[in-house]
Amino acid sequence: MRLRTTCRIPGRLLLLAGIFLASTAGLGASGLFDNVSFRVSPGMMFNLGGRYSDIRKFGDVVDLGGGLNLGLRYEVNKNIYLDAAFGYTVMPVKDGQKPFGFRRASSYFDMSSATLNASLYLKSGYAIEPYLTLGGGVYPWYFRSGMFGGSTWPAPAQPQTDLRDTSFGLNIGLGAEANALINLTAVLEVRYTYLFSRNPGRFGTDDFTQTDFLTISLGVIYYFNRK
Helix, strand or coil: CCCCCCHHHHHHHHHHHHHHHHHHHHHHHHHCCEEEEEEEEEEEEEEEECCCCCCEEHHHCCCEEEEEEEEEEEEEEECEEEEEEEEEEEEEEECCCCCCCCCCCCEEEEEEEEEEEEEEEECCCCCEEEEEEEEEEEEEEEEEEECCCECCCEEECEEECEEEEEEEEEEEEEEEEEEECEEEEEEEEEEEEEEEECCCHHHHHCCCCEEEEEEEEEEEEEEEECC
């Protein structure tokens, strides 16, 4: 039953993206969206560091994850873009790392993101355009029994508290955009995210620390009016 529920949400996210593109195509032709583009970027996420408890690293608990990022981009000039995006990533929990009450069910580290980035294009007007991106945002995250819901884990040092929070994060990345069609480009990006997840007031310990991730994404950018 849970699998049927969780599989609907990625489809709805993609359907929403399609409806958005269809509804704004006419507005782009009229000039309202001349400087706006829409980005869809699926990708993989790796944990790089941080601790889950005094005896386990964060990477000992989670496996390689995957997710989807949707964003609107505004062209300030030919070399600078502002990017407002929403993302969702799921990282499966490794076997043997679940709390006692969750051992019979699949568990995940789920993380949403709402970010604002500035991207600097090192070259403009070429078939392949490399860029640097820098920004930050808020990242609601959970350890829980479902990809998009379910029961939340207890914190390892404070079992009466759910192991979830909304943390601030910073990110920096390097990417390249390549022409595909008149209004469509392909984009490859590697992004580093540092999450300020340490919260001893909530979790009752300093052992659950800040953590960081590396994301590799491959997506497309749709320009409403490609110049």
